[in-house]
Amino acid sequence: MAFYDKLFETLGLSNWCGVAGEGAPLSMADLMAQASGDAASGPFFPFPSLDNLNESCSAILQSRDVTKGIEDGFLAAKPALKSVLDPLTQPLSWMLDGALWLFEATPWFIMIPVLVGISWYASRSKPVTIFVFVAIMLLGLVDHYDVAMQTLSIIFVCTTISVLLGVPIGIAMSKSDRLQKFTVPVLDLLQTLPTFVYLIPLIFLFSVTESKLYGIAIILYAIVPVIRLTDLGIRLVDQDVIEAADAFGMNSKQKLMRVQLPLALPNIMAGVNQTIMMSLAMVVIASLVSAPGLGVNVLRGIRNLELGVGIVAGIGIVLLAVILDRVSKAALSRVDMTHVKH
Amino acid sequence: MTEPMVSLRGVYKIFGQDGASVMDHVKNGMGKEELLAEHKHVLGLNDINVDMQAGEITVVMGLSGSGKSTLIRHLNRLIEPTAGEIIVQGEDVMQLSETGLREVRQQKMSMVFQKFALLPHKTVLQNAGMPLSVRGEDAEVCNREATKWLDRVGLAGFENHYPAQLSGGMQQRVGIARALTANTDIMLMDEAFSALDPLIRTDMQDLLLELQKELHKTIIFITHDLDEALKLADHLVILKDGYVVQQGEPQHILLNPNDPYIEDFVSDINRARVLRVRSVMTPLSDGAVPDDAHGDVDVDDTLESMIARSGGDTSHAYVVKDGDETVGTLDMTALVRALVPRVSSDDGTRNY
Numbered sequence: 159m160a161f162y163d164k165l166f167e168t169l170g171l172s173n174w175c176g177v178a179g180e181g182a183p184l185s186m187a188d189l190m191a192q193a194s195g196d197a198a199s200g201p202f203f204p205f206p207s208l209d210n211l212n213e214s215c216s217a218i219l220q221s222r223d224v225t226k227g228i229e230d231g232f233l234a235a236k237p238a239l240k241s242v243l244d245p246l247t248q249p250l251s252w253m254l255d256g257a258l259w260l261f262e263a264t265p266w267f268i269m270i271p272v273l274v275g276i277s278w279y280a281s282r283s284k285p286v287t288i289f290v291f292v293a294i295m296l297l298g299l300v301d302h303y304d305v306a307m308q309t310l311s312i313i314f315v316c317t318t319i320s321v322l323l324g325v326p327i328g329i330a331m332s333k334s335d336r337l338q339k340f341t342v343p344v345l346d347l348l349q350t351l352p353t354f355v356y357l358i359p360l361i362f363l364f365s366v367t368e369s370k371l372y373g374i375a376i377i378l379y380a381i382v383p384v385i386r387l388t389d390l391g392i393r394l395v396d397q398d399v400i401e402a403a404d405a406f407g408m409n410s411k412q413k414l415m416r417v418q419l420p421l422a423l424p425n426i427m428a429g430v431n432q433t434i435m436m437s438l439a440m441v442v443i444a445s446l447v448s449a450p451g452l453g454v455n456v457l458r459g460i461r462n463l464e465l466g467v468g469i470v471a472g473i474g475i476v477l478l479a480v481i482l483d484r485v486s487k488a489a490l491s492r493v494d495m496t497h498v499k500h
Numbered sequence: 501m502t503e504p505m506v507s508l509r510g511v512y513k514i515f516g517q518d519g520a521s522v523m524d525h526v527k528n529g530m531g532k533e534e535l536l537a538e539h540k541h542v543l544g545l546n547d548i549n550v551d552m553q554a555g556e557i558t559v560v561m562g563l564s565g566s567g568k569s570t571l572i573r574h575l576n577r578l579i580e581p582t583a584g585e586i587i588v589q590g591e592d593v594m595q596l597s598e599t600g601l602r603e604v605r606q607q608k609m610s611m612v613f614q615k616f617a618l619l620p621h622k623t624v625l626q627n628a629g630m631p632l633s634v635r636g637e638d639a640e641v642c643n644r645e646a647t648k649w650l651d652r653v654g655l656a657g658f659e660n661h662y663p664a665q666l667s668g669g670m671q672q673r674v675g676i677a678r679a680l681t682a683n684t685d686i687m688l689m690d691e692a693f694s695a696l697d698p699l700i701r702t703d704m705q706d707l708l709l710e711l712q713k714e715l716h717k718t719i720i721f722i723t724h725d726l727d728e729a730l731k732l733a734d735h736l737v738i739l740k741d742g743y744v745v746q747q748g749e750p751q752h753i754l755l756n757p758n759d760p761y762i763e764d765f766v767s768d769i770n771r772a773r774v775l776r777v778r779s780v781m782t783p784l785s786d787g788a789v790p791d792d793a794h795g796d797v798d799v800d801d802t803l804e805s806m807i808a809r810s811g812g813d814t815s816h817a818y819v820v821k822d823g824d825e826t827v828g829t830l831d832m833t834a835l836v837r838a839l840v841p842r843v844s845s846d847d848g849t850r851n852y
Binding site for chain 2: 396398399401402404405406407408409412416417420421
C-alpha cells in the first residue's frame with residue numbers, strides 16, 4: 159500500500175493506472191523493505207517523485223526510464239550524427255596525429271632552439287626567453303621531454319583551431335545582437351558543464367582510439383574565451399573612431415580590418431591566452447580518453463598511487479602552463495605597447 | 501544669391517521606437533517636453549531649414565541638447581532624419597544607395613570630431629592619409645598628400661608619431677589635416693575645438709580662418725561657444741530645443757536678437773571686439789560727410805580699435821570707407837550706445 163494510492167482513486171484514474179504494486183520489486187529500496195518485512199514503512203509524506211508515484215500507479219514512468227530514454231535517444235541518433243560528424247571532424251584527427259608525429263620526430267636539438275626562437279619572436283623579452291629555455295631543459299633532464307612535447311603538440315593544434323573558429327564567431331556575434339543573445343547561453347553552458355560530461359557523449363560518438371575525440375573535447379572547452387573576448391573587444395572599440403570611419407566612407411570590410419580588429423587585438427590576445435590555458439587544463443582530463451602527454455603520467459600517479467610520478471608530471475604541467483602564459487602575455491603587452499607610448 | 505552648397509529642407513528627427521508615428525503631433529506643434537511625456541519620443545530636430553553657401557563658414561550654435569551635433573550628422577547621414585530633404589550640390593542625399601552614400605562621404609564631405617577620433621594604432625601620417633587610402637589610392641599618393649597637409653597645419657616632423665604621443669591641440673591638427681587630405685569641398689566640424697584649452701583654441705581658430713582664406717571650403721562648424729561662433733561665422737544659425745531660433749549674419753543677430761534666449765546669450769559678449777564699424781555706422785544717404793570728421797576708418801574695423809583710436813572721446817566722428825569708396829559715417833556716441841546690450845544678463849533671462 160503506497161502513499162499516493164488514495165490520490166489516484168479519488169481522481170478516478172485507477173483503471174488508467176492498472177494494478178499497482180504488481181511484479182518484482184523495482185528498486186534496491188523495495189528489495190530491502192521486502193527483506194526486512196515492513197513494506198508499509200517509509201516517510202510519512204514522500205515527495206511526489208516519479209518513482210513514488212509509480213508505486214501507486216504503474217502507468218507513470220520511473221526516473222530510470224528518463225535516463226534510459228536519453229540513452230536510447232542518443233543511441234538512435236548516433237548513426238546519423240556519426241555519419242555527419244565523422245567525416246567532418248576527420249581532419250582534426252589528421253592534424254592532431256600529424257602534429258604529434260612532427261613534435262616527436264623532430265630531434266630535441268632542433269626543437270628546443272625552435273621553441274626558444276618562437277618565444278623570443280613572440281615576447282621580445284629576454285627573461286621570458288631564458289625562462290622558456292631553462293624550463294624545457296629541466297623537463298628534459300627528468301626525462302619528461304617527450305611527454306611534454308606530446309602535450310604541447312595537442313595544445314598547439316587545439317589552440318590554433320580554437321582561434322581560427324573562435325575569432326570569426328566572435329566577430330559575427332559582435333555584429334549581431336540576436337546572434338549574441340543565442341550564443342551566450344551556449345558559451346555559458348560549455349564553460350560550466352563539468353569537463354567530464356563532454357567526454358561521455360563523445361565516447362559514444364567516436365572510438366576512444368581516435369585522437370579527434372580528445373581534440374573535440376579540448377576545443378569545445380577552450381574556444382569559449384576567445385569567442386567572448388573577440389566579441390567584447392570589437393564591441394568596446396571607441397564609438398567615436400567607428401563614427402570617423404563611417405564619416406570617411408569606409409565600407410564594413412575596411413572598418414573591420416582597419417579599425418575594429420586592430421583596436422580589439424589586445425582583448426583578442428587576452429582571449430587567446432585564456433584559450434591556451436584552458437586547453438592545457440583540459441589536456442590532462444583528456445588523458446582519460448587516450449590523449450597522450452603529461453596527463454597520462456598524472457593519471458598513472460592516481461591509478462597506481464605512484465606519488466612521485468604524479469607530482470613530477472604535475473610540476474611539468476605547471477612549467478608548461480607558465481611558459482605558455484608568460485610568452486602569450488608578453489606578446490599581448492607588446493601588442494598593447496605599440497599603441498600607447500607616452 | 502547662387503545655389504547653396506548644402507541645404508536642409510524641413511528636416512525633422514525624432515528619437516525613439518517609431519519616430520515616424522509621432523510626426524503628425526510634432527507637425528501640429530507639440531513641444532519637446534510634451535512629446536517625451538506623452539509619447540516617449542525625443543524631439544531631436546524640428547523643421548530645420550538652413551542654406552549653407554559655398555565658400556562660407558556656417559556656424560551652428562546652441563547649448564548642449566539643442567540638437568546641433570544631431571544636425572551635423574544628418575548632412576552625411578550618420579544619423580537618418582525622420583523626415584525632410586538634405587540637398588548637397590543639388591543632389592538629395594536621402595535618395596542615395598549605400599554605395600552612393602559612401603561615395604559622397606569619401607568625395608564630398610570630410611569631418612573633424614570633438615574627440616579627434618584618430619586611429620590610435622596608426623601613425624600621424626597614416627591617420628592623415630586615411631581618407632585617400634579608404635578610396636583605394638596608392639600608399640605613395642596618400643603619404644604625399646598627408647605630408648603636404650600635415651606640413652600646412654604645422655605638424656611637419658611628427659609624421660611617425662602615434663596620436664597618443666601628441667597633445668590635444670596637435671591631435672586635432674591631425675584631425676584637420678585628415679579632413680583636408682580628403683580634399684572635399686565640404687568640411688563638417690563637430691565642436692572641433694571644444695575639447696581644447698582656451699589658448700590653443702584661439703590658435704586653432706586662427707589656423708582655420710587662415711586656411712579658409714586660401715581654400716574657400718564650405719565649412720559647417722558646430723559650437724556651443726558664442727565667441728567662437730562670432731569669430732568664425734559668415735552665417736550663424738542658433739538652435740534651441742531642436743529648432744532654429746534665429747539665423748543670419750552674426751553682427752545682425754548680435755544687434756537684433758529676436759528671442760530672449762539669444763538676448764541672454766549675446767549679453768555676455770565683448771561686443772567691442774566682435775562688432776564692426778559696418779554694423780553701427782550711419783549709411784551714407786545724401787553724400788553729406790560731417791565737416792569735423794577725425795579721419796577715415798575701414799568698414800571692417802572692430803569697435804575696440806575705434807575706441808582706442810578715438811582715445812575714448814565720444815564727440816569724435818569718422819568717415820567710413822570700404823576700399824576707396826565712402827560708405828557712411830561713424831558717430832562715436834552711436835558706437836558707445838551699441839556696446840550696451842538691450843538686455844543685461846542679470847535680470848533673470850537665464851530661466852530659458
